Amino acid sequence: MPLKILVVENEVHTAQTVEMLFKDYGGFEVVVALKGEDGIALAKKERPDMMLLNLELPDMSGFRVFREAKAANPKLMVYVFTGFDDEEFRDRAVAMGARDYLVKPLPMEQILARIQEGARELEGRRKK
DSSP states (O other): OOOEEEEEOSOHHHHHHHHHIIIIITOOEEEEESSHHHHHHHHHHHOOSEEEEOSBOSSSBHHHHHHHHHHHOTTOEEEEEESOOOHHHHHHHHHHTOSEEEESSOOHHHHHHHHHHHHHHHHHHHHO
16 A cells, blocks of 8 residues: 655645656655645545645644644654745754755655655554
């Protein structure tokens, strides 16, 4: 069974590109939310293994999505994917348990490589 990734990204083109990348090149099952509220609902309903999260969402802070998604699924591996190259935001995300803090723009192959690294770790945990 493929790992499931929730992509919470308000930029439609970016969300579609990342979804295609993860499905076609990563072999992941992908669900997408364009708003924070939808991201929280999908995190609870779909129980993804991983989440790629933009902090800049139209309806709420990405940090709120992070907190509520992790509360619903403490094992959720979260990757922050944002345009904020800010040390305070990075430190806050890491303190909340982010696996990585990826700053836009970032080449898609690098995003996929980081996600695949986390996927290998999750697969290793599943086998134990």
